Amino acid sequence: MGIRRTRLMLASLIVIMGTLLGCPGAATAKRAPTVIIVGAGMSGISAAKTLSDAGIKRILILEATNRIGGRMYKANFSGVSVELGANWVSGVGGPQVNPVWIMANKLRLKSFLSNFLNLSSNTYKPEGGVYEESVARKAFEVAEQVVEFGTKVSKDLAARKQPDISILTSQRLKNYFPKTPLEMVIDYYLCDFESAEPPRATSLLNSEPSSTYSNFGEDSYFVSDPRGYESVVHYVAQQFLTTNAAGQITDPRLQLKKVVTEISRSPRGVAVKTEDGLVHRADYVIVSVSLGVLQNDLIKFHPSLPQWKILALDQFNMAIYTKIFLKFPYKFWPSGNGTEFFLYAHEKRGYYPFWQHLEREFPGENVLLVTVTDDESRRLEQQSDSETKAEIMAVLRNMFGKQIPEATDILVPRWLSNRFFKGSYSNWPIGVSHHQFNQIKAPVGKVYFTGEHTSAAYYGYVHGAYFAGIDTAKLMTSCIKRGACSYNI
Numbered sequence: 001m002g003i004r005r006t007r008l009m010l011a012s013l014i015v016i017m018g019t020l021l022g023c024p025g026a027a028t029a030k031r032a033p034t035v036i037i038v039g040a041g042m043s044g045i046s047a048a049k050t051l052s053d054a055g056i057k058r059i060l061i062l063e064a065t066n067r068i069g070g071r072m073y074k075a076n077f078s079g080v081s082v083e084l085g086a087n088w089v090s091g092v093g094g095p096q097v098n099p100v101w102i103m104a105n106k107l108r109l110k111s112f113l114s115n116f117l118n119l120s121s122n123t124y125k126p127e128g129g130v131y132e133e134s135v136a137r138k139a140f141e142v143a144e145q146v147v148e149f150g151t152k153v154s155k156d157l158a159a160r161k162q163p164d165i166s167i168l169t170s171q172r173l174k175n176y177f178p179k180t181p182l183e184m185v186i187d188y189y190l191c192d193f194e195s196a197e198p199p200r201a202t203s204l205l206n207s208e209p210s211s212t213y214s215n216f217g218e219d220s221y222f223v224s225d226p227r228g229y230e231s232v233v234h235y236v237a238q239q240f241l242t243t244n245a246a247g248q249i250t251d252p253r254l255q256l257k258k259v260v261t262e263i264s265r266s267p268r269g270v271a272v273k274t275e276d277g278l279v280h281r282a283d284y285v286i287v288s289v290s291l292g293v294l295q296n297d298l299i300k301f302h303p304s305l306p307q308w309k310i311l312a313l314d315q316f317n318m319a320i321y322t323k324i325f326l327k328f329p330y331k332f333w334p335s336g337n338g339t340e341f342f343l344y345a346h347e348k349r350g351y352y353p354f355w356q357h358l359e360r361e362f363p364g365e366n367v368l369l370v371t372v373t374d375d376e377s378r379r380l381e382q383q384s385d386s387e388t389k390a391e392i393m394a395v396l397r398n399m400f401g402k403q404i405p406e407a408t409d410i411l412v413p414r415w416l417s418n419r420f421f422k423g424s425y426s427n428w429p430i431g432v433s434h435h436q437f438n439q440i441k442a443p444v445g446k447v448y449f450t451g452e453h454t455s456a457a458y459y460g461y462v463h464g465a466y467f468a469g470i471d472t473a474k475l476m477t478s479c480i481k482r483g484a485c486s487y488n489i
Helices: 002-021 042-053 099-107 133-159 167-173 181-190 211-216 231-237 291-295 307-315 374-381 385-400 434-441 462-482
Strands: 035-038 059-062 074-077 080-083 088-092 111-113 219-223 260-266 269-274 279-282 284-287 300-302 317-319 321-327 341-344 354-357 367-373 409-411 425-427 447-449
Touching: 035 042, 035 269, 035 279, 042 059, 042 231, 042 462, 059 279, 074 409, 080 321, 080 367, 088 099, 088 211, 088 462, 099 219, 099 231, 099 462, 133 167, 133 181, 181 341, 260 284, 269 284, 284 462, 291 307, 291 317, 307 434, 321 374, 321 385, 341 385, 367 374, 385 409, 434 462, 447 462
Parallel strands: 035 059, 035 284, 260 300, 284 447
Antiparallel strands: 074 080, 088 219, 111 219, 260 269, 269 279, 317 425, 321 367, 321 409, 341 354, 354 367
């Protein structure tokens, strides 16, 4: 009887401890994972794989949404699969091989080389009709010379260890002041279309020359595959997570629809609370949520993050890049070689400026894509899709005439409003030093941080997220296995 009582008391104690700690499975005395990863986007999955490769396999990945991939997000639009977030493999054909391009090729993802060289022949006036090619080409040449000048200035500043300046300042040094609709839309294409923010906001020193294009090549490939660009994240995940015969992830170490609300830390470890009230405990945690989520304080840290960390996070920029898809009953725009991309010049800079027809990607589907960013993205998120559609139709009728058909469908992503992302990707603003940037990445006790916003060379890119996950996991591995836990900011 004494032995039975002891066993019953011990079993009851385990159940009580499990209830108090809120640990799933604590009642069966399962060991807590060594590392919790918050977020299953590219950086979180990359970090988890790197830990697994290093022998740290007691991990738990908590993902807020019902899928992995993060801001690599496909959606069905009028019968075709479109990318709401990341769309291009940027940086192909250079001295180094982009790892994301390697994955895309292994998966045989359908993608198309983007050729922007004919934009001077496809730039539309505010009132309609295209600019004469010679006029537009001259404006492009002037603007491109200013970009080259800015790159030289950036290299000179770096060599002499001089303070950073904005891209706008470098333009002023060259006496370049885009004022006309044509000049403004070209300026938008050369700056905002990539960084999602205007020249006044963007650091020259940390954006020119671009490490992505310098190291990996000038080419970009537009991914358009029914499986989605997110397939590359699945490709990484399937290398260390258990899958079924159909290739679907069944590993219990990945838990979906787990919205993290609080992270507590102490010298003994971490406790991660999710929206369902459960508390998951581990030795360490890697936070791979977007910069926007951190800036909006959507995860509460206990104790609060130190002021230096909060200031570093808040000083960096979370940009907004909105791709709007439209479906039409028939095609009314030019098609064929050299027509895929076109610009619309407007008196208001950034007003529905960059267009792409998707004839190669979706033949016969009559789909257009228009991109807006920054303040225009914010404005559009606050209005209805019908209002946005009406504005777009007015622009298209300026370009192609009053007789064009009405769009039959529209898809407007709202990245800023989405509580799981709060923006599209990061951009390095003027005024943030490398010391401050390193503070963004720096761990706080047993809480580590990763994401494309922690990649100094490749922030804002898919490959930046991939590299960031590897770097953070290696940093943690050194701490776990060798006790090398200090981080030199």
